[in-house]
Amino acid sequence: MTAPKVLVTGGGRGIGRAIALRFAREGARVVVAARTSTELDNVVAEVERAGGAAIAAQMDVRDFGSVEAAVWRAVQFLGDSIDVLVNNAGVFDVQPIDKLDLAKWRWMQEVNVDGPLYVIKESLDALLESERAHVFNIASAAAKRGFPGNIAYCASKYALRGLSDALREDLRPKGVRVSTVYPGATDTTIFDRVPGAWDRTKMNRPEDVAEVIWRAWNAPASENVDDLDVPPRAP
Ligand SMILES: NC(=O)c1ccc[n+]([C@@H]2O[C@H](COP(=O)([O-])OP(=O)(O)OC[C@H]3O[C@@H](n4cnc5c(N)ncnc54)[C@H](OP(=O)(O)O)[C@@H]3O)[C@@H](O)[C@H]2O)c1
Numbered sequence: 001m002t003a004p005k006v007l008v009t010g011g012g013r014g015i016g017r018a019i020a021l022r023f024a025r026e027g028a029r030v031v032v033a034a035r036t037s038t039e040l041d042n043v044v045a046e047v048e049r050a051g052g053a054a055i056a057a058q059m060d061v062r063d064f065g066s067v068e069a070a071v072w073r074a075v076q077f078l079g080d081s082i083d084v085l086v087n088n089a090g091v092f093d094v095q096p097i098d099k100l101d102l103a104k105w106r107w108m109q110e111v112n113v114d115g116p117l118y119v120i121k122e123s124l125d126a127l128l129e130s131e132r133a134h135v136f137n138i139a140s141a142a143a144k145r146g147f148p149g150n151i152a153y154c155a156s157k158y159a160l161r162g163l164s165d166a167l168r169e170d171l172r173p174k175g176v177r178v179s180t181v182y183p184g185a186t187d188t189t190i191f192d193r194v195p196g197a198w199d200r201t202k203m204n205r206p207e208d209v210a211e212v213i214w215r216a217w218n219a220p221a222s223e224n225v226d227d228l229d230v231p232p233r234a235p
Contacts, residue, residue: 007057007074013189014188018205019213055074085119085123087136090111090138092153105155108152112159112160120135134179137164137167140157143160143161144161161180164179165226182230186209
């Protein structure tokens with residue numbers, strides 16, 4: 001198998017970084033995209049040490065112009081086609097209805113829903129150039145059930161799930177696989193600024209999510225990889 005060509009958003013830390021490194025172990029060419037260039041540069045160096053090739057592409061997924069420029073740069077590096085697009089960039093905050101900040105509501109919809117749409121739209125031609133294109137949309141367990149204080153986050157992830165499931169119907173006839181990924185709580189910086197008693201010992205590791213994605217990419221075409229759950233580890 002030739003080394004996959006990968007674009008991962010939110011690749012500077014957490015789950016996105018783990019995905020970049022998992023594919024790097026297979027010799028992949030990886031474009032890591034996010035806003036914080038120092039984090040991206042660190043991941044590029046880690047990917048290279050792990051056996052892959054990488055560049056950083058600064059991108060704010062809320063800004064279509066920024067997505068356009070970063071995807072163009074990604075396609076130049078990857079060589080006209082994208083095999084694996086991981087829409088991973090995402091944000092989370094706890095916002096109970098009686099304290100809901102509308103700016104926070106909009107922020108979560110813009111990053112978690114508009115962002116993946118912009119990246120997919122800009123990457124489509126390059127995905128269609130690939131012999132083995134696969135889009136992974138990182139939703140959440142919060143795309144399947146409600147959690148207290150999560151109206152904004154759940155609304156955004158249910159929307160991403162809908163986008164992903166409908167996208168699959170559009171792209172299936174064109175030979176592009178689309179997986180919707182539902183991680184349970186995973187120990188990353190996403191919880192750092194959010195008040196709450198988060199027991200990180202019971203959470204997944206980012207590498208658990210990365211492994212599920214790698215296996216789905218590697219699965220034979222006959223295998224159903226539409227919905228990928230990553231439940232928390234057994235205690
Ligand atoms: N951790 C969990 O428990 C969990 C569970 C289920 C699903 N998820 C989902 O998994 C994904 C990754 O989460 P994580 O836990 O790894 O979070 P994280 O550690 O906070 O990392 C989030 C990544 O997204 C990037 N990002 C945030 N806003 C962005 C923007 N406007 N434009 C471009 N990139 C942006 C961040 O980089 P910059 O800030 O530098 O831009 C960072 O690289 C998210 O979609 C999240 O909703 C997480």
